[in-house]
Amino acid sequence: MSTLDALRRPRQQPAAPDGGGAGRRLLEVRGLTTRFDTPDGLVHAVNGVDFYVDRGEIVGVVGESGCGKSVTIRSILGLVRPPGRVVDGTAYFDGVDLLGLRGADLRRLRGKEIGFIAQNPFSALNPVMRIHRQFANIMAAHGVKSDGEARDRARAALADVGIAGPDRVLDGYAHQLSGGMAQRVVIAMAMLLNPAFVVADEPTTGLDLTVQRQILDLIRRLVREHGQSMLLVTHDLGVVAQYCDRVVVMYAGKVIEHGTVRQVLNDPRHPYTQALIRAIPRPGQPLVHLTGRLPDLVNYPAGCPFRARCPHAFEPCGHIVPDAVTMASGQTYWCHLRQEKEEVG
Numbered sequence: 001m002s003t004l005d006a007l008r009r010p011r012q013q014p015a016a017p018d019g020g021g022a023g024r025r026l027l028e029v030r031g032l033t034t035r036f037d038t039p040d041g042l043v044h045a046v047n048g049v050d051f052y053v054d055r056g057e058i059v060g061v062v063g064e065s066g067c068g069k070s071v072t073i074r075s076i077l078g079l080v081r082p083p084g085r086v087v088d089g090t091a092y093f094d095g096v097d098l099l100g101l102r103g104a105d106l107r108r109l110r111g112k113e114i115g116f117i118a119q120n121p122f123s124a125l126n127p128v129m130r131i132h133r134q135f136a137n138i139m140a141a142h143g144v145k146s147d148g149e150a151r152d153r154a155r156a157a158l159a160d161v162g163i164a165g166p167d168r169v170l171d172g173y174a175h176q177l178s179g180g181m182a183q184r185v186v187i188a189m190a191m192l193l194n195p196a197f198v199v200a201d202e203p204t205t206g207l208d209l210t211v212q213r214q215i216l217d218l219i220r221r222l223v224r225e226h227g228q229s230m231l232l233v234t235h236d237l238g239v240v241a242q243y244c245d246r247v248v249v250m251y252a253g254k255v256i257e258h259g260t261v262r263q264v265l266n267d268p269r270h271p272y273t274q275a276l277i278r279a280i281p282r283p284g285q286p287l288v289h290l291t292g293r294l295p296d297l298v299n300y301p302a303g304c305p306f307r308a309r310c311p312h313a314f315e316p317c318g319h320i321v322p323d324a325v326t327m328a329s330g331q332t333y334w335c336h337l338r339q340e341k342e343e344v345g
């Protein structure tokens with residue numbers, strides 16, 4: 001019986017969250033809310049986040065620094081530590097609510113069913129343990145007890161991420177690796193047990209541009225080859241355009257727009273998404289930086305959190321939280337501005 005089967009109970013089956021397309025939806029997050037209780041007050045880091053990932057999709061999560069991307073995915077993966085706490089929501093993964101799992105069950109799922117590629121590869125690697133032992137430990141936790149088999153599988157996983165001479169890497173330590181090599185090792189570890197779902201949090205931060213492209217190309221190739229789904233966190237809409245199928249745009253701990261990459265990039269509806277797109281560097285065009293800052297997440301503003309920076313803000317924005325507007329195409333955004341072809345969802 002798989003880990004997920006063991007955890008799945010009838011009451012945990014979601015009520016056809018994908019509208020009847022049975023089995024298509026892999027992850028469905030609803031109402032996710034995470035707070036940090038700090039000496040300065042309660043930080044409203046994630047505020048009722050809803051999104052989904054279908055099987056075989058690469059979904060980008062985009063937004064400027066501090067908007068809650070990492071806390072969102074860490075909440076789903078059970079990696080939020082005190083003073084942080086997930087206070088509300090569900091995150092159904094293949095029929096199991098991840099937010100309802102105990103630590104040990106969640107740890108078993110991570111690795112086997114969900115691979116996590118963190119922002120900083122060196123924080124994901126143990127500095128004082130040979131790389132081979134780290135691979136062996138992951139496999140031992142999932143039933144591969146023989147050192148010989150563990151080594152063969154680690155070798156194959158490293159070859160898969162383009163590391164020539166895997167034995168040299170396996171016998172060494174993390175500090176002997178370049179940033180790009182270390183991230184390849186972390187990717188190999190995340191992919192080792194062929195999880196259905198891969199979560200990558202800004203996996204190329206700190207790497208030079210050429211290596212960034214190589215790593216993103218590599219991740220996408222592996223995800224597509226293995227038929228996996230992926231959530232890719234980035235602050236770069238260029239990365240979203242090139243690597244993702246759908247995109248979720250976050251602002252101040254909320255999702256403010258989502259849709260296919262084509263829909264959202266060609267026809268952004270939320271003024272924040274429009275501003276992000278205008279800030280993408282284009283040859284021969286002046287950069288239009290978004291001015292202002294994220295709101296204070298301790299004294300969270302009433303109404304629309306973007307209103308203080310929004311060129312179109314009008315009376316209701318100051319006190320009414322916008323409802324979701326879902327267009328016929330499925331593209332959804334949260335803004336009081338309306339246009340004729342839209343229906344309120």
Ligand SMILES: Nc1ncnc2c1ncn2[C@@H]1O[C@H](COP(=O)(O)OP(=O)(O)OP(=O)(O)O)[C@@H](O)[C@H]1O
Nearest residue numbers: 036038043045064065066067068069070071072297
């Ligand atoms: N341990 C913590 N204690 C207090 N506040 C925190 C903690 N971790 C995160 N936060 C707050 O939660 C909010 C969201 O942070 P998060 O790390 O999710 O942003 P992000 O979108 O991932 O940004 P970046 O692009 O810089 O990685 C921020 O305001 C941050 O200050």
Ligand SMILES: [Mg+2]
Nearest residue numbers: 069070071201
């Ligand atoms: Mg982050």
